[in-house]
Amino acid sequence: MTKINILSPLLADMIAAGEVVERPASVIKELAENSLDAGAKKVTIEFKSGGATYIRITDDGCGMSPEDAGIAFMRHATSKLHDEKGLEAIGTMGFRGEALAAISAVSRIELTTREKGAAEGIRVTVQAGDIIDMSPCGCPEGTSITVRDLFYNTPARLKFLKSDRSEATACTAAALRCALGRPEVSVKCIKDGEEVFFTPGDGRADSAVYSLLGRDIAGSMLPCTGSGDGVEVTGFVSSPALSRGNRSMQYFYCNGRFIKSALLQSAVEQAYRNTLLTGRYPACTLYITLKTSAVDVNVHPAKTEVRFSDEKKVFDTVYQTVKAALEAETQPLELKISESTQRMVSTPRTDFFRSMPAREYRTEYTRPAAASTPRREPSYAAPRPTARPSVNEPLTTTGFTAQNTEFSTENVEKTVESVEKITALNHRVIGECLNTYILVEIGDELLLIDKHAAHERMIFDRLKAQGRQIMSQTLLTPVIIKPTGEDGELLEQNEALLSDLGFEIEPYGAGAYAIRALPDDMDVSDAKAAVEEICEKLRRGDIVSADSARDELLHTVACKAAIKAGRRHDIRELERIADAVIAGEVRYCPHGRPVSVRLTKNELDKFFSRIV
Structure with a gap:
């Protein structure tokens, strides 16, 4: 009798689910990415009780035919990859064909979908990996997938879930990362029947940052744009006056995919080296674009880790872009006494930035939009007693160049007027x-x-x-x-x-x-x-x-x-x-x-x- 057994398809799927589906937030990530790959312009993410009992993702994407819907839950079934060459240049969020199979193996799923132009849609009911019903139905164009009772048949996994509140926080964070990475898609997140956030889907990264991170944070962000050697970097970094004790507000996207990268973290933090105290970290939302063949996304089951073919090139471009944005920021600080701290000099704090010791003299700083003029390197001329900042003298740059995004000149005129008023006093x-x-x-x-x-x-x-x-x-x-x-x-x-x-x-x-x-x-x-x-x-x-x-x-x-x-x-x-x-x-x-x-x-x- 042999000692080596071939696992059943269901058991294999349940094991695979352990890699792909760690918690309810993983389900939201995988299904929302499927919606984005389907070309959706509107995505609604709903969950209840931390996502363990109910998750629903609805989109207006291309939808599926009855034939495709029938095989979508099979392992390694995907519409995004056709041959080995395609694996070398993946441009979609998903490609392995594992997510639906893994999720359906440990939950109860109902899928309704209709292709654009089709007369009717199809409803598919799946339980523990098996399709138990398929029938025509009336439904809007696009796809809606409901996941219930996650891990109901794997009690060992279920008991490792945290409290509903903790899981709900993770679900919201997963939805936020999805929305922040695709400003051109309108994303709505609903928790226990209440709307958490909504993005307009107007294609503007600043609108997404405003909707998701709040007005105070958006107002303190500095726009940055740069490119070099085939790598393009755009996005926003926080003013040096604002910092955190951790990296939880650092968002990196590579070709639209949210990633975790020690390389990119290091590049950003090196750019802040002259402006932040040790143990403080900046906030940022950066979008890195490069050839799909220059990045390997097939590194981790969750596809949140990638490998760059030329790490130094990516590092240098991100570093120089962020550095240029910080050096272009010239608006002086305005500090106030906070009534809540009375005798201690400090400033009001936003919900985003945690409480900081008053001795650090942290400030709440709002920067007006920068002008749509070429980025200028700072002047290092020795200070003079009567010196006043020049606003017209052009400065040249060499080597790496970065360009600002466009903003109104009205704010710039106000900034210049403010600076001149201060120095004239x-x-x-x-x-x-x-x-x-x-x-x-x-x-x-x-x-x-x-x-x-x-x-x-x-x-x-x-x-x-x-x-x-x-x-x-x-x-x-x-x-x-x-x-x-x-x-x-x-x-x-x-x-x-x-x-x-x-x-x-x-x-x-x-x-x-x-x-x-x-x-x-x-x-x-x-x-x-x-x-x-x-x-x-x-x-x-x-x-x-x-x-x-x-x-x-x-x-x-x-x-x-x-x-x-x-x-x-x-x-x-x-x-x-x-x-x-x-x-x-x-x-x-x-x-x-x-x-x-x-x-x-x-x-x-x-x-x-x-x-x-």
Whole structure:
């Protein structure tokens, strides 16, 4: 007697269902993708009790003939793939022909469908993988499929489902991902009889973001568009003023398919490296388009993981696109006192962004639409006491280029007017408090500036503007350091990079090294600590390009060269920093912290109960 048995078709389908159908949300994903592949312009997603007892997907797609409806529930039956060559260039959401078979094996299904132009439709009833009834029926053009009692015949799977509330949240998230990826399709989601969301299906990504993520989030998103080497990237990324403690609001789509990609996450987060604190993550909705032959979607049963044929090309294009969008964002921050926090300086919070500590000075920031003009690189000119931002001077870019989507010029004119109004106001530096913050009176407002953070950003921008070779100072007496053997090797291996940063370091015998030159802004007393920190960053190796490596090291140089908190400084130095902040040249330190907070007279009067 043989020990190896051939599994029955039903058992094989039930095992396959474990890969494809993990929970009710998986059913919604698979069936909604079928609707999209059918060319639907309207899709309605309904579920009850977390989706375990009832799921219904209705669309106005091409529908099926009675013959196709009869074989649709057979395993490996699909209309989307015909030969081996087609597998190399899949352009549809589904292609394996496993979803309907897997779902029907562990549930009770009723399907009604009618082809366009057909006189009548067909109703198919399936239970545990077997068709128990097929009969003609009257129904609208398109397809409606109802799934009841999911996992009713697999109690082991049923007991692993979470609460109805948790499963409903997962179902809503699956429907949202589907709708966000196809702005040209109108999607309605109904939970327990109540509408959760509705998208207009007008083909505009910003409309989909507004409908699904809300007005506050849509208002804080920055549009980004770019291309390079056959890869196109469009979408939206969040303003640096808004961040989350996790990546749950990062949505990536490849050729219309929602995917999870550590590569794309890394590309986006590297672009934010100079603007977000460690442990904070941006929100984004990005659409990546490339040849179907350049991406392998047949990697995971759920098709949420893909493999790119040229990962570096995709990474670079996404990185440059997001970076360009962030650098083009020039609207200054507006901060307010939140009444709910009373004595603590913070701002109102949206439902989307979870509660954040007031010490992080997070702000709710709304950016007006950008102009339909070519994207411009930021100016890194050294701040001047009377400097005002130029709004007409054209700036050139080299290498990668990105273009903004079109928006009204009316908002741009208002933005320019606002910036000019702020910089035109007379301001007076009152002094500093706690040897850390500069106090500035500007109009009827009080501005508090973190002098170290602001000065650090000024130095960082100036160093970056100097190009590949930073001005350095030769020391009359070299600073002698004795790094570890590994650090000494790093110093020698990166001699050219250190020279570009303004350092001149050479061996001094017996494991010692002599620092003979420093960046022009750096104090000699900070030389040793700066070199040690540079070695630490080189040793970690968490850099993706020469430019990002240089930026990381420039952070260190700027931090060490900036004026320090805890010490009093000359009023003229404080005025120079205040001028740069008020002119809009400095908004964040290189590590992503805001450098200032603005308090209005009205808010102070309310706090002291001078006005009601």
